[in-house]
Amino acid sequence: MKKIILFGGSFDPIHNGHLQAALEAYKNINADHLYFIMSYISPDNKNHKSTWEQRKKMINIAIKNYSFFSVSEIEKEDEEISYTYKNINYFKNKFPESELYLLVGSDQFNNFKNWKNYDQIEKECKIICFERENNFVNKEKKAILIKEPKVNTSSSELILNPDIKMMNEEVLNYINENSIYGIYRLEKEGLSERRINHCIEVANISKQIASSHSEDFQMKAYCAGLYHDIAKEIPIDKQIHYSKELLNYNDFPSWKVIHGPLGEYIMKRKYLFKDEDILNAVKFHTIPRSNPTLLEKIVFCADKISSRKHRETNYELIDLCISNLDEGYKTIFKINMESIKE
Numbered sequence: 001m002k003k004i005i006l007f008g009g010s011f012d013p014i015h016n017g018h019l020q021a022a023l024e025a026y027k028n029i030n031a032d033h034l035y036f037i038m039s040y041i042s043p044d045n046k047n048h049k050s051t052w053e054q055r056k057k058m059i060n061i062a063i064k065n066y067s068f069f070s071v072s073e074i075e076k077e078d079e080e081i082s083y084t085y086k087n088i089n090y091f092k093n094k095f096p097e098s099e100l101y102l103l104v105g106s107d108q109f110n111n112f113k114n115w116k117n118y119d120q121i122e123k124e125c126k127i128i129c130f131e132r133e134n135n136f137v138n139k140e141k142k143a144i145l146i147k148e149p150k151v152n153t154s155s156s157e158l159i160l161n162p163d164i165k166m167m168n169e170e171v172l173n174y175i176n177e178n179s180i181y182g183i184y185r186l187e188k189e190g191l192s193e194r195r196i197n198h199c200i201e202v203a204n205i206s207k208q209i210a211s212s213h214s215e216d217f218q219m220k221a222y223c224a225g226l227y228h229d230i231a232k233e234i235p236i237d238k239q240i241h242y243s244k245e246l247l248n249y250n251d252f253p254s255w256k257v258i259h260g261p262l263g264e265y266i267m268k269r270k271y272l273f274k275d276e277d278i279l280n281a282v283k284f285h286t287i288p289r290s291n292p293t294l295l296e297k298i299v300f301c302a303d304k305i306s307s308r309k310h311r312e313t314n315y316e317l318i319d320l321c322i323s324n325l326d327e328g329y330k331t332i333f334k335i336n337m338e339s340i341k342e
């Protein structure tokens with residue numbers, strides 16, 4: 001009889017704790033296959049911070065070296081509130097000759113009696129449970145206990161403080177370069193609503209200017225635009241202090257615009273961005289260097305366009321940047337110099 005493990009969760013994003021639990025369960029019962037069942041609308045109605053496709057992509061990246069793991073989209077097909085017993089029915093019909101196992105954490109397991117149709121679940125599958133720290137399993141209940149995953153973290157913690165010891169590096173790069181959780185991070189950095197709206201506008205204009213380039217490059221443009229002002233609302237005395245302490249800048253042409261280099265530092269050190277092109281576009285968006293890259297020019301232009309007081313002619317400037325970025329860059333650079341002089 002084949003043994004199939006079902007492992008449900010948000011996986012928003014998937015991390016090494018999930019993978020360790022899955023592997024441990026797989027080895028423990030000598031299973032044939034394990035399905036990561038993505039939750040669609042869970043009964044506790046917790047909102048997901050990334051889209052269905054993004055979560056699916058992240059799981060697929062993380063499990064690509066394990067042929068015995070796969071993603072199940074069964075909950076999406078149902079589109080109603082998701083219940084575990086429904087998933088079990090589905091798999092029971094699909095694999096009538098197999099033995100089903102349900103992998104859960106001890107927090108969920110101890111709450112088992114509150115699950116819808118839990119007696120049916122208990123009858124139709126065996127439970128494998130990993131004990132979480134501070135949440136030990138009630139030993140009277142029947143479950144196969146497996147070792148606690150060594151990675152003790154939560155997905156939401158990793159969104160704000162990514163750590164490659166706890167998550168797949170390729171998943172993290174995918175998160176960063178595709179701006180997943182980007183707006184959520186800006187909110188948590190304390191940016192005002194006005195500033196976040198400006199960041200979203202700069203991201204959209206940057207992507208628009210990059211529209212003749214590859215989709216990957218457009219995503220990079222969006223990302224650099226979205227994050228460009230991440231350090232802008234840190235109080236100015238702190239910006240200067242951090243820049244001296246952390247960046248070793250003892251002098252800067254204008255401390256008012258140090259948030260460019262400081263933003264790059266935060267993206268690199270805190271959020272572990274790797275893409276130099278994106279990082280430089282953020283670093284040099286306030287004071288461009290003499291030979292700016294394509295992406296640096298795009299973000300500089302998009303930022304200045306978004307910040308203009310007289311917005312009536314913005315579409316003309318965007319069109320100019322799309323058709324001839326060098327001309328657009330020169331024009332916008334000149335307009336900017338004139339407004340500084342004023």
Ligand SMILES: [Fe+2]
Binds near residue numbers: 232259286303
């Ligand atoms: Fe800025």
Ligand SMILES: [Fe+2]
Binds near residue numbers: 198202228229303
């Ligand atoms: Fe800006």
